[in-house]
Every structure is written in structure tokens, then in C-alpha cells.
Amino acid sequence: MASFFTSYFLPLVLVANIFNFQTSLCDTSADEALIAGICRQVQDPPFCLNTFRQILAHPYVPEEVTRAAIAQSLQNANNNRAFIEAAKAAAKDKETQDLYAICDSSYGLLITVLQDAAKSLANKDYNGLENDLSKCPKFVSDCQNVLGSKTTPEMLDRSRKQFDLIIMSKAAEGLIKK
Numbered sequence: 001m002a003s004f005f006t007s008y009f010l011p012l013v014l015v016a017n018i019f020n021f022q023t024s025l026c027d028t029s030a031d032e033a034l035i036a037g038i039c040r041q042v043q044d045p046p047f048c049l050n051t052f053r054q055i056l057a058h059p060y061v062p063e064e065v066t067r068a069a070i071a072q073s074l075q076n077a078n079n080n081r082a083f084i085e086a087a088k089a090a091a092k093d094k095e096t097q098d099l100y101a102i103c104d105s106s107y108g109l110l111i112t113v114l115q116d117a118a119k120s121l122a123n124k125d126y127n128g129l130e131n132d133l134s135k136c137p138k139f140v141s142d143c144q145n146v147l148g149s150k151t152t153p154e155m156l157d158r159s160r161k162q163f164d165l166i167i168m169s170k171a172a173e174g175l176i177k178k
Contacts, residue, residue, distance in 0.1 A: 031060040038065070038171040042164040051168070062175035066129075067121055069172050073136075073165035074114040080158045081107040084143075087155070096150055103143035110139035110162075117169070129173055136166045 035056075039048035055068045084107060088100030113135050120128035140162045147155065 034060050034062070034065065034175065038168055038175075041171050042167045043160055044164055047161060047164055048168055051165070062172055062177070063121065066169060066172040066176060067118070069165060069169040070114060070118050070121065070133075073162070073169050074111065074118065076158075076162055076165050077107055077110050077114060080162060081111065083155070083158060087152075099146050099150055102146045106139045106143045106146075110136055113139070121173075126173075126176060133166070133170045133173055136169075137163065140166065 035049065035052045039045045039052070042048045051072055052065070052068070055072055056065065081104060084100055084103045088097050088104060091097045091100060113132050117129055117132035117136075120126070120132055140159055144151065144156075144159050
């Protein structure tokens with residue numbers, strides 16, 4: 001009886017395990033292709049790839065990728081706003097303080113719109129989500145434009161990463177089947 005079991009079921013279990021392993025490899029390849037496609041659209045692809053790899057678990061589905069990108073963008077926007085508030089407080093002249101105040105306002109609006117985008121995604125309101133995400137780049141560019149020559153290398157880097165996170169969110173949103 002034991003030899004019948006071994007001779008019949010052992011190869012069957014082996015074949016099933018091989019099939020599962022190959023299927024999971026295919027899923028991983030599709031996941032990596034999805035992320036690579038999004039990351040080709042940003043200014044800093046390694047930043048994009050590292051960000052997604054740190055915040056996502058397999059399998060990658062467009063809704064989850066979009067949710068993760070929006071959450072990361074929101075966290076970054078909050079960090080940037082705190083940086084801007086500290087820079088405004090440390091500014092020595094009124095003109096620089098006023099410029100940072102405009103940036104503070106822009107990032108405040110960005111945070112509100114990203115929160116709305118997260119709600120739209122949760123409610124499967126894809127038109128609202130698309131509308132919300134389309135507004136986001138303007139808030140970041142408004143801050144960059146107003147600072148002009150008064151910007152710092154750190155602020156430029158923060159803005160570039162914020163733009164990339166917004167592009168990541170918009171690209172992922174575009175993959176959702178509506």
C-alpha cells in the first residue's frame with residue numbers, strides 16, 4: 001500500500017509544486033513589468049523602483065499600487081510641508097518668509113487633494129481620482145516657481161521626489177480597469 005501511494009502521489013505532488021513555482025515566477029515577472037512600466041515615466045527610476053519595492057507586497061494590482069503611491073506621496077508632502085514651515089521660520093528677510101508662505105499654502109492644498117484622491121480610490125470613484133491627481137503637479141510647480149533663485153538644493157530634491165511620486169500615482173491610476 002505504501003509503495004502505491006509513493007509511486008502515484010509523490011510524482012503528482014512534485015508536478016503540482018513545479019506548476020506552483022512556475023506560476024509564482026510568472027506573477028513576479030508581471031509584477032516587475034508593471035512597476036518597471038510606471039518607473040520609466042519618472043525623472044528618477046531607481047527612486048521609483050526602490051520606493052515601490054519598500055512599500056508593496058506581491059501580487060501587484062493597479063489599485064494597490066495606486067493606493068501605495070498616493071500614500072507615499074501624501075507622506076512626502078507632509079514632510080515637505082514641515083520642511084517648508086521650518087525654512088519659513090528660519091528665513092531672515094520678509095520676502096523669503098513670504099515665498100515660503102506661498103509654498104506652505106501650495107503644499108497644504110496638495111495634501112488636501114491627495115487625501116481626496118485616497119478617498120476617491122477607496123470609494124472606487126475613478127473619475128474623482130483622476131481629477132484629483134491631475135491637480136497635484138501644479139501645487140508642486142507653484143512652489144518651485146515662486147522660490148526661483150531662493151530655492152535650496154534640498155528643496156529642489158524634495159520637489160523632484162514629490163513630482164515623481166505624483167507621476168507614480170497618476171501612472172498607476174491609469175492602469176486601473178474602470
